Amino acid sequence: MIRARDLVVRYGETTAVDGVSLRIDDGAYVAIVGPNGSGKTTLVRTFNGLVAPDTGTVLVDDTPVEADLVAARQAVGMVFQEPRDSFVAATVGADVAFGPRNLGLSQTEIDRRVETALAAVNLDGRADERIDRLSGGERERVAIAGALAMEPDHLVLDEPLTGLDEPARRAVLSRLEALHADGTSVIVVTHDLRGVLEAADRVIGMTEGAIAFETDAEAAREELAALDVYVPPETAPPTRQSTPE
Numbered sequence: 265m266i267r268a269r270d271l272v273v274r275y276g277e278t279t280a281v282d283g284v285s286l287r288i289d290d291g292a293y294v295a296i297v298g299p300n301g302s303g304k305t306t307l308v309r310t311f312n313g314l315v316a317p318d319t320g321t322v323l324v325d326d327t328p329v330e331a332d333l334v335a336a337r338q339a340v341g342m343v344f345q346e347p348r349d350s351f352v353a354a355t356v357g358a359d360v361a362f363g364p365r366n367l368g369l370s371q372t373e374i375d376r377r378v379e380t381a382l383a384a385v386n387l388d389g390r391a392d393e394r395i396d397r398l399s400g401g402e403r404e405r406v407a408i409a410g411a412l413a414m415e416p417d418h419l420v421l422d423e424p425l426t427g428l429d430e431p432a433r434r435a436v437l438s439r440l441e442a443l444h445a446d447g448t449s450v451i452v453v454t455h456d457l458r459g460v461l462e463a464a465d466r467v468i469g470m471t472e473g474a475i476a477f478e479t480d481a482e483a484a485r486e487e488l489a490a491l492d493v494y495v496p497p498e499t500a501p502p503t504r505q506s507t508p509e
């Protein structure tokens with residue numbers, strides 16, 4: 265469980281997060297939405313200590329993040345806005361292995377984790393491929409696999425759908441739904457709510473660093489319109505069977 269209490273984060277004169285308290289239960293699927301600059305990225309980066317709050321605390325499984333950064337980073341996996349910038353190796357397998365290797369795990373355990381993580385994003389057997397030859401959607405899925413190889417309880421994705429074409433977007437969403445179904449909690453920061461509203465069990469709307477609303481996805485439609493966030497028409501959620509991979 266992730267719990268934030270009275271979080272404030274400032275960058276100089278700018279207050280990016282202004283008194284946020286929230287709770288994200290294990291196994292949740294939460295969408296965080298809001299206008300540009302409303303503090304979404306800053307907020308989620310406090311969940312594993314990438315950003316330290318000026319005041320307030322974040323607890324991951326009842327331990328303050330700053331008290332055990334290593335534990336927080338293992339429990340809360342983070343997939344960044346531009347995965348292209350976060351790859352550390354040339355090939356898929358080497359990149360996904362990087363995190364587990366840094367944990368000092370045995371080669372057998374690293375291999376197991378890489379294999380499991382690639383399978384979870386439908387990239388089985390692609391470990392030797394070069395990342396720069398992959399499509400945008402495949403690269404996003406490698407980034408997700410990299411986070412999964414740390415076996416996190418929570419997976420935070422910051423704008424995972426930006427720049428993806430329709431089949432790639434549906435493939436990523438489908439993978440997230442499968443992970444959620446397997447018990448990982450999924451926290452998605454996104455402007456693109458197509459397919460997300462249908463899947464999320466909770467939507468948190470932010471404006472000016474604060475939580476403007478927190479509701480289930482159905483009630484979120486009205487709130488989102490008031491926030492001037494584009495609300496897609498209701499569609500059937502992507503399914504594992506019908507989604508192109």
Ligand SMILES: Nc1ncnc2c1ncn2[C@@H]1O[C@H](COP(=O)(O)OP(=O)(O)OP(=O)(O)O)[C@@H](O)[C@H]1O
Pocket residue numbers: 275278279280298299300301302303304305306307
């Ligand atoms: N490293 C930084 N240094 C200074 N100001 C920052 C920094 N990061 C964010 N900010 C400012 O903090 C505020 C919140 O930014 P943040 O990126 O958290 O919002 P966001 O809702 O994720 O925005 P976007 O949707 O554009 O990514 C903005 O005013 C932003 O300009």
